[in-house]
Structures are given as structure tokens and as C-alpha cells.
Amino acid sequence: MSAEDEKTIAFILYPGLTPLDLIGPLQPLSGLRRLVPQWKTVVVGERIEPMGTDAGLSMTPEASFEDVPNPNIFVVPGGGAPTIKQMGNDVLLEYVRRAAEGAEIVASVCTGSLILASAGLLDGRNATTHWAYHTLLERLGVTYLPERWVEDGKFVMSAGVSAGIDMALHLIARLTGEKISRLVQLGIEYDPHPPYGGIDWSTVDRDMLYPLVSSYVDQELVDRPELQNRLLNR
């Protein structure tokens, strides 16, 4: 295999993200290399330094944005208030826009789709996000679908946090076929058994956390009044 055949899947790391959004799809996609050596993952960040997460521990990217300007695939994880803040980070948005131009697949987990939308990449598209943030996505001109993952052209977006695992196995199937996807699934022993079964969506009010979510927009995007007003519909 020549270096030209190598394909790069970049995962974006930024301060304060939800680590399961990142690690959920990174674990299966990094394991793909053992079965199909062409595929290589790399975690990229604005700087190569430890960054805090919303679960306490810190994580350090393997490379900077400059090191990986043209990944074949890139994945934007989400989080809470820190992700809202990144919606106004021009360095990140510029990287996302530029990388999206040449990428075969642009993926997001959870509120990572809000970053894609803020970069102007999802106008008029179907997408999904964490259930509690659906209104913000809709106010950016995106059609929210309450599905585990949503594909619209080269964009593949998953629902909240843990949904990135399902999306990654779908991506592996799309890239290499069902057989390899099932082998990776066996490797991470993904045979889920939530103690009380799945979520009963008939009992969930997807607007119940809107006061909290809108407070994040109020706090984290003070320097972006236009984006803030759009997200808060005022």
C-alpha cells in the first residue's frame, strides 16, 4: 500500500466537549485499521495540548488543524455549553469549512451538528442532534429529524452522545461493507443491553431543557450577537 492510498479520518477535539461523543466513534473507527490498513484515524485540535472535557479528565490531540488540512473524513463531536461556545470560534469554523470542501464524508455526533450548521454547511439539509438542542438546529435553517443518525449527501450526523457508536458502525459499513462493520462491532463487543431497555420517546418532552440550552447561548455567544439572536429567535 502506498502512502497515496492511505485515507484519513480526522476527529476534532476542542476544550470542554463530551468525551463519549468523541471516543464512541473513534474506538471502532481506529480499530478499522487492523482489518483495513488503508484507514487511519487522527485526533486534531487547534493546539496540541491537554484540553479539559465535561467528564473531568483531559485529552490531548495527536495533530493540529494545520497538520491535517484535507482529511478524507472528519467527525465533529458535541457537548453542552462549550460546544455552543465553539459555534463562535472562527479558527474552528474556518477549519471545518475548508476541510468539508474536500472531504468525502463530513460527520457529527450530538451537538457537533450545531458547529456544522454554524459554519453554514447544513443550510436546507436534513440533520439530527441531541434531542434537547433540536430547536437551535432548526433555527439555523436545518430540518431536524429525530433519528439515530441522518445522512444527507456527504453529511452524516448522529443523535446525542452514545449515538456516535451506531453511526460509526454505519460509516464502516458504507466504507468497507457489512462484514467488516460486524467484525468491528464484535471487537468492541457492542451487543447493547440497557438495563431497562431503550428510551421510550413517547414520555420525553424534547423541549424540557430549552431554558438550560438557551442560557448556554446567552452565556457563551455574547461576542456573536447576530448568531445569538438567530438561535434565540429574537
Added chain:
Amino acid sequence: MSAEDEKTIAFILYPGLTPLDLIGPLQPLSGLRRLVPQWKTVVVGERIEPMGTDAGLSMTPEASFEDVPNPNIFVVPGGGAPTIKQMGNDVLLEYVRRAAEGAEIVASVCTGSLILASAGLLDGRNATTHWAYHTLLERLGVTYLPERWVEDGKFVMSAGVSAGIDMALHLIARLTGEKISRLVQLGIEYDPHPPYGGIDWSTVDRDMLYPLVSSYVDQELVDRPELQNRLLNR
């Protein structure tokens, strides 16, 4: 709430582990604090410095073993060859033994149970591990059960990698009840939909990776010939 009421859930981080083993249960258990402030998670390591993982990126613990000598609960994540190596790390084993004495619950994910067994904590008990490592667990005098998670007294052990998420939700239910567990599940949107369904175990030979697994024991435990011989049954 006084500081005395605070309860600590420590997650052990060591070089080369499988990050989903750690982050899978850490994400829901760290989220528990928002609902039940008594519970606090902390990621501990032999040293507070970035440590590589088997998915490329590095992670830094929040505290050292010395900082958290008596957690109420502690969780040992697993991995591949690097986890086998830790089975011979006296500093880690000593921490695990000492912490287990006072802990209410001792948990493991994936091959983390091999570390517990190597510390002498699982003699004659029921336990589980990643399917590919069941023989090693059995050779340490443990009864392997092919279940998503196994409880034996204060020991709670999950199957491979992703199984730590299910185990964490079970632990949350054990600690605080079903209602809180379901709320945390909703928070991480854990409504799993593997693209091709769960694993069909009737098609899986749990011994197929034994040559690889035994090569890890050969390579990583050269300084521990007694443990090595026991694990390789020679």
C-alpha cells in the same frame, strides 16, 4: 451537603488502555452529579501526565493514586496488550488491592477484570471479561460467565469495551434507583441501534483470538514468569 457525604467514584487510567472502556462508564457516572450531587467521579493514575491510549489520542488523569486512597467505588478499564502488561505492575496492583478493601463497589470493564484477578481479588468468584480473553480469566481461578455484566458481592464486571455503558447504568440504578438511571440514559441518549442488530453469539468462536491473546502474555509479562506460566497453562 457536607464534604463527608460526598462519595467518590474513581476510574483508573493507565498507558495504552482502550479509551471506550474508560469513557463508556465515566460519561454517565460523571453526569450523575447533576442529578445527585453526592456522587463525584475522578480519573486517577500512577502519575498525573498524558498517557497514550490504543486509539491514538492521549488522556491525562485528574489525580494520582495517592490523592484518592479510599474511593467509595472504583472502576478498572481494560484494553489489549497494555492491560496484560499492567497485570504485572505492582504499583497499580497495590493500589487496586488497598482501594478494594474499603470500597463499596469494585468494578471493571472488559479485560479490567484480569487486573482484578491478577491482584488476587477474584479467586473463586463469578466474573466476565472481553470474550476473547475468557481463557485467561479462567486460568486465574475465576468462573467466566458470558453475560453483559456479572455481579458477585461488591464486584461488578462488564463484558468487552462498550459493555461498560450498560454496566454503568446498572450501577446508577443500584446506587440511586431506576428513575435516575433512566434520566442519565436519556441524557446520553442511549437508545442503541446497531446497524445490523446485536451480536449473534452462535456464530462467534470465543477462542479464535487465543493465539493473539497468548502472544500478548508472552510479550508483556516476561518479568513475571510465574503469572505468565499460569496464564498460558504451561
